[in-house]
Amino acid sequence: MADARLPGLRLLPLKHRALYMAAAAVIALGGLAFAYYANYVLDRSTATDRARSDKKAEKAVDGEQPAFVSTVTPRDYQQDMPESIVVLLDRPLTESEQATLTAMKGNASQVWTFMKPLGGRVVEYTPNLEKPLEDRRQRASGMAQTFNLNLNSDRGAGLTINGMTAVKDACSATTAQTVVAIPPSGSALRQGLMWDLAGGMADQPHGPYVLDEGESQGKLYFRHNAIDLGNGQANMALRVQSEVSTETCQWHITASYTDTSGSHTQRIPSGTGTFTAEAVPQQPVQYFAYVPTTGWGCIGQMSQRGCPATSSLEQAQPRR
Structure with missing residues (x-):
C-alpha cells in the first residue's frame, strides 16, 4: 500500500524513509494550499462580475412578473x-x-x-x-x-x-x-x-x-x-x-x-x-x-x- 502511494519507499534505508514521507507530506500540503489559494484568487477576481450578472438576472426575472x-x-x-x-x-x-x-x-x-x-x-x-x-x-x-x-x-x-x-x-x-x-x-x-x-x-x-x-x-x-x-x-x-x-x-x-x-x-x-x-x-x-x-x-x-x-x-x- 505504501509503495502504491509513495513509490520506492520500501527500498530506502529506514532513516531515509521518514525524510521521504515528510517531503511527500509537504508537497501534498503545498499542492492543496496552492489549489485553495488559486481558487480563492479566482473567486475574488470574478466576484464583481458574478454579482453584476446575478443582479441582472434577478432584475430580468423580476421584470417578467x-x-x-x-x-x-x-x-x-x-x-x-x-x-x-x-x-x-x-x-x-x-x-x-x-x-x-x-x-x-x-x-x-x-x-x-x-x-x-x-x-x-x-x-x-x-x-x-x-x-x-x-x-x-x-x-x-x-x-x-x-x-x-x-x-x-x-x-x-x-x-x-x-x-x-x-x-x-x-x-x-x-x-x-x-x-x-x-x-x-x-x-x-x-x-x-x-x-x-x-x-x-x-x-x-x-x-x-x-x-x-x-x-x-x-x-x-x-x-x-x-x-x-x-x-x-x-x-x-x-x-x-x-x-x-x-x-x-x-x-x-x-x-x-x-x-x-x-x-x-x-x-x-x-x-x-x-x-x-x-x-x-x-x-x-x-x-x-x-x-x-x-x-x-x-x-x-x-x-x-x-x-x-x-x-x-x-x-x-x-x-x-
Missing part, C-alpha cells in the same frame, strides 16, 4: 346590506310574486333574499357629500354600483400607481322592467373612491373622487395621493363606486404607473373584462317603493293589493 395583480370582488350584500337599496329585474313580477313582496315590511335584506333568485340586481343610492367636488362639477342624480378592488405586486422592485382613468366601453338603455325601491331616510356615506360615469358614450367619466368623511372628501384622489406596490409593500384595498344616471355603461380602468424602467399603463380588469354600472329606468313597467309610515306604493302594470301608499307615491313622483 406582472407589475401588479388586480382582484375584483362584488360587494357581498348577504353580509353587508345597506338599509336603502334599489333592486332591478328584467321582467315584471307575477301576481303571486307581487303578493310575496308586498307582504314584506321593507327590510332590505329580506327583499334581496326574495329578489336575488329571480335574477334581481342591487344598485345603491348615491349619498350626498358635505363638501363640493374638487373640480366643481355638479353630480347628476343617479344610482351607483360598488365593488372592492385589491391591488398587489410580488415584484422585488417597487412601483408607483400615480393615476387611474375610467374608460367607457359601451353605454345603452337599461334592460330592467321592474324596480323595487327602499328609499333612504337619510344619507349613508361610505368610504371609498367614486367615479362619475353619468351620461352616454359622448360624456367623459370624471374622478375618482374621495368619498371619505373629513378634509379629503370630494377631492380627486390621484391629485393628492399615489399607490406604492412591490418591494415588500402591503397590498392596497379600495372600495370603488361607479355612478350613472340615465344609461347603463360597461367600463374599465386604465392605471398609470412608473417603475425602474419608465412609465406604463395597465388595464383593470385585465384582458377584455369590464365593470357594469347599471342605471334605473325612468319609466319601468312596474315600480314598487316602500314608504315607512304607510307601506308599499305600486305604480305600473300590476295589482294594487298590498299597495296602500300608491297615491302618495304618485304625488311625490309624478314622472313615473
Whole structure:
C-alpha cells in the first residue's frame, strides 16, 4: 500500500524513509494550499462580475412578473346590506310574486333574499357629500354600483400607481322592467373612491373622487395621493363606486404607473373584462317603493293589493 502511494519507499534505508514521507507530506500540503489559494484568487477576481450578472438576472426575472395583480370582488350584500337599496329585474313580477313582496315590511335584506333568485340586481343610492367636488362639477342624480378592488405586486422592485382613468366601453338603455325601491331616510356615506360615469358614450367619466368623511372628501384622489406596490409593500384595498344616471355603461380602468424602467399603463380588469354600472329606468313597467309610515306604493302594470301608499307615491313622483 505504501509503495502504491509513495513509490520506492520500501527500498530506502529506514532513516531515509521518514525524510521521504515528510517531503511527500509537504508537497501534498503545498499542492492543496496552492489549489485553495488559486481558487480563492479566482473567486475574488470574478466576484464583481458574478454579482453584476446575478443582479441582472434577478432584475430580468423580476421584470417578467406582472407589475401588479388586480382582484375584483362584488360587494357581498348577504353580509353587508345597506338599509336603502334599489333592486332591478328584467321582467315584471307575477301576481303571486307581487303578493310575496308586498307582504314584506321593507327590510332590505329580506327583499334581496326574495329578489336575488329571480335574477334581481342591487344598485345603491348615491349619498350626498358635505363638501363640493374638487373640480366643481355638479353630480347628476343617479344610482351607483360598488365593488372592492385589491391591488398587489410580488415584484422585488417597487412601483408607483400615480393615476387611474375610467374608460367607457359601451353605454345603452337599461334592460330592467321592474324596480323595487327602499328609499333612504337619510344619507349613508361610505368610504371609498367614486367615479362619475353619468351620461352616454359622448360624456367623459370624471374622478375618482374621495368619498371619505373629513378634509379629503370630494377631492380627486390621484391629485393628492399615489399607490406604492412591490418591494415588500402591503397590498392596497379600495372600495370603488361607479355612478350613472340615465344609461347603463360597461367600463374599465386604465392605471398609470412608473417603475425602474419608465412609465406604463395597465388595464383593470385585465384582458377584455369590464365593470357594469347599471342605471334605473325612468319609466319601468312596474315600480314598487316602500314608504315607512304607510307601506308599499305600486305604480305600473300590476295589482294594487298590498299597495296602500300608491297615491302618495304618485304625488311625490309624478314622472313615473
